[in-house]
Amino acid sequence: MIKITFPDGNTKEYNKGVSGLDIATSISPRLASEIIAVGINGKTIDTTLPINEDANIKLYKFEDVEGKDAFWHSSAHIMAEALEFFYPGIKFGIGPTIENGFYYDVDLPEGKTISENDFKKIEEKILEIARGKHNIVRREVSKKEALEIFTNKGDQYKLELINDLQDGTITLYTQNNFTDLCRGPHLPNTEFVKAVKLLNIAGAYWRGNEKNKQLTRIYGISFPKQKMLTEYLELLEQAKLRDHRKLGKELELFTFSDKVGKGLPLWLPKGAMLRERLENFLKKVQKDYGYLPVITPHIGQKELYVTSGHYAKYGADSFQPIHTPAEGEEFLLKPMNCPHHCEIFNSSPKSYKDLPVRLAEFGTVYRYEQSGELHGLTRVRGFTQDDAHIFCTPDQLKEEFLKVIDIVLYIFKTLDFKDFITQISLRDKEDKSKYIGSDENWIKAENAIIEAAKAKNLETVIEYGEAAFYGPKLDFMVRDAIGRKWQLGTIQVDYNLPERFELKYKGSDNQMHQPVMIHRAPFGSMERFVAVLIEHTAGKFPLWLTPEQAVIIPVSEKFNEYSKKVLNLLNNYDIRTSIDERNEKIGRKIRDNELKRIPFMFIVGEKELETNTISVRKQGEGGDLGNLTVEQIVEIINNEIKLQLNK
């Protein structure tokens, strides 16, 4: 007998060799039918595998991450079988579970293509296989045997994978007519899969290396209930409605023009107003923290970027140098503000008493991003960083870094960004050639960041290979409406550029010393930040930020005169207001302004004219909130703004 301990601490004795499924069955048949995988002492295994020793057990359903993982992994195998049915000779790369669903990378037979039109028949085939209730059978094989099987099948990708595996650890899973190399765990049988949807199709390099062949990647998702699929698809639809590219157009915030060039955003008046408010908000914060505004040009001599290392790293893949009539004279569009700021630091001799120097600029930079990478406002070729560089003594580094974290957290809090990931971006352990500077400097910088994050009790994830080429970063990442992660705020420690630009200050010992630099941008870039803000708020911006705070809606033209009077009053109180003077019925005007997400609507008619008031309606809340005087509503608005900015 062995002792099984359940998550609630209860224990029960079972015969040696009992399976997770047996244990679930002993509790309830219902439970047994929902169990997808089993956790044994922290390791996830198949429900049918025997358990031979005392263990802590967890029974995973679809609702658990471990359950979803097995569920979608099996779904990928079933999809592979369906694909093999339609495309004999197809070869398989990898087919893992992802956050929402699964994919399989496949190499289609010569001359065959697959398109979204084929999805329906593949989905039907998947469900047909699923309904067959085929057991998914695990088999341990020797490396030799595994190699034989896939040599016979002619699947070179699997062979490549097997060659990287240790003998004795190789398992195969078979359902119906399909066998795949797989670590598992998997569903007990195919019938668990009740609903499936193939989502999209994409190219993906074998093993993520662009020198390798590009395989066809098919994404899908599956569920144990049809209803769950329907709900998931609805969720996707709703996310699409929040997409900043759609809302940016609808709310007239920004646009692009082929004639200007791709990846070069044009801010429309309302978008510019919004952005300007964000900038002013940050300027005020930075003033309080002792930053000094500077302004630098959009281009600089090529030599500047040779010095900084940008040219060697990105020069060939960038916007190309600007040539002048003068022989040999070359300028570059600035890809970063730091070299200019270094030169400002260098413009006068510094004493340790001058430090830290904090130079801030909303600096527009230009980077020739790969064309396939451009995306709305989140990745563009011309954008404005809320950039600043802090030049400080090594002793001041920690405190300065902590203060920057405070700024970022304050901004995120004010704007209600709750779901963000704090990521420590370090060097690639394998390939240090991607970076400039000495090991010593890198270790110092990386430690400084790790310590600062610790001091602030930030819950961080460490990502290797994500550092900037001149230094490690602390990045603040958020997700957009379609679940993609973007870096917003970033704080970077840099010992390297001070060296390259020969930055110096005179210390109390009367010797020259090198300052440390902190690069930081709480928003990251105005473009990306606004994009994410649009998606997080679904276009319903906080009152202090929104381009139009209120609209006056006259019940009929007879009240236009009174509307203008109200407008003047509100303007005097700095409330951003306009009048909807269109010859439309009031219901129509309300609907249109609701859709424009204007926070307040002030309806004025006979009653309001007589009592010298306005009828107040709040966006998204419907109905009539009663009559107020202009002074009263101004107070309400100002209080709400105060609340938003002081939290």
Next chain:
RNA sequence: GCCGAUGUAGCUCAGGGGUAGAGCGUUUCCUUGGUAAGGAAGAGGUCAUGGGUUCAAUUCCCAUCAUUGGCUCCA
């Protein structure tokens, strides 16, 4: 940059080898209306661009450009 998809009116989209359609928006007129769509009439398109096939191309083919889903990259 690579693989796939898409490109028709300001917007969202239908259509299809014989020189184009809807809804919304816009304009004009009627209506002067009380908290999420009042009515009528009109204007608006070299069907992304350039080639090719064809008696005939917006439709089929090729290329380019742009958008888009991924991959790679990301200062």
